Amino acid sequence: MAKSTIKLRTKEKGGLIQVKSLITHPMHTGLRRTKKGDKIPAQYITEVMVEANGEPVITANWTGSISKNPFISFSYAGAKGDTVKLSWKDNTGKSDSLEKIVGKKK
Amino acid sequence: MKRRSFIKSALVASATGAAVTGGILSSNAVFAASHEMDMTKAKSFDEAMKMMGATDAAESDMIKIKAPEIAENGAVVPVGITSEIEGTTEIIALISNNPSPYAAKYTIGAKAKASVKSRFKMAKTTDVVAVVKANDKFYMAKANIKVTKGGCGG
Numbered sequence: 001m002a003k004s005t006i007k008l009r010t011k012e013k014g015g016l017i018q019v020k021s022l023i024t025h026p027m028h029t030g031l032r033r034t035k036k037g038d039k040i041p042a043q044y045i046t047e048v049m050v051e052a053n054g055e056p057v058i059t060a061n062w063t064g065s066i067s068k069n070p071f072i073s074f075s076y077a078g079a080k081g082d083t084v085k086l087s088w089k090d091n092t093g094k095s096d097s098l099e100k101i102v103g104k105k106k
Numbered sequence: 107m108k109r110r111s112f113i114k115s116a117l118v119a120s121a122t123g124a125a126v127t128g129g130i131l132s133s134n135a136v137f138a139a140s141h142e143m144d145m146t147k148a149k150s151f152d153e154a155m156k157m158m159g160a161t162d163a164a165e166s167d168m169i170k171i172k173a174p175e176i177a178e179n180g181a182v183v184p185v186g187i188t189s190e191i192e193g194t195t196e197i198i199a200l201i202s203n204n205p206s207p208y209a210a211k212y213t214i215g216a217k218a219k220a221s222v223k224s225r226f227k228m229a230k231t232t233d234v235v236a237v238v239k240a241n242d243k244f245y246m247a248k249a250n251i252k253v254t255k256g257g258c259g260g
Contacts, residue, residue, distance in 0.1 A: 016219065027227075029205075029227070031205060052217065055215065055217070056213075056215050057217055057218045058212055058213065058214060058215055058218045058222070059212070059213040059215075060210060060211070060212045060222070060224075061210065061211040061212075061213075062209075062210050063145070063146045063206060063208055063209055063210065064206065065204050065206065065207075065208075065209035065210070065226055065227050065228075066209065066210060066225065066227065067181055067182045067183070067224075067226060067227050068182070068227075070225060071223070071224060071225045072222065072223070072224050073186075073222070073223040073224075074212075074218060074219065074221060074223065075221065076215070076217045076219060077217045077218075077219075078217065
């Protein structure tokens with residue numbers, strides 16, 4: 001299995017599920033240049049969708065102002081055993097997704 | 107004679123050029139209002155607020171921004187935004203001094219807590235403005251972050 005671009009951690013605490021995720025992505029703004037002076041084309045994640053048991057929990061619309069290898073953390077009301085799915089899309093059409101069951105070791 | 111006609115045509119050309127650019131800009135603004143992703147075209151904080159229709163956002167102390175006062179590296183600045191306003195549906199982060207201030211929008215689902223944390227890029231010392239949409243009204247809060255090394259291009 002190819003290594004996923006997404007790292008996903010979930011933790012249950014008092015009825016809340018804390019979700020933390022790191023995505024490996026260059027997040028180029030389109031403003032930077034290489035040493036030769038050529039512009040690096042913009043490539044950044046435009047949408048991150050998080051679903052729990054198929055229901056959307058949080059949707060993030062991002063721009064080039066988000067750091068490289070972005071991190072997102074939030075919590076929602078849920079329980080152990082929920083299936084948390086995170087997927088992202090970038091402006092060049094690339095995407096990835098990862099599913100995880102809360103409280104279950106992989 | 108030749109020189110005169112050259113100047114004349116040059117003048118005409120530049121005038122039409124300016125008109126065209128002006129036209130493109132205004133049509134962009136109109137387009138942006140209807141299309142989410144074009145928010146990135148907002149080049150100033152005021153413009154971004156206008157595009158969102160949030161110019162009348164009221165400052166609220168129910169919105170908490172958790173961020174360092176001084177960021178050593180503008181390429182990675184952790185910012186957490188929490189809204190205690192009931193019925194929060196959207197959290198929008200704006201970095202006012204960035205080349206395109208509109209940074210991120212989080213749509214909060216029914217189950218999710220209105221609290222998100224991400225890492226942002228900041229070009230220079232700037233205000234981070236959190237705009238929260240709750241019950242079709244906008245609220246905002248500000249935090250100033252001193253950046254010693256910028257993280258947007260360069």
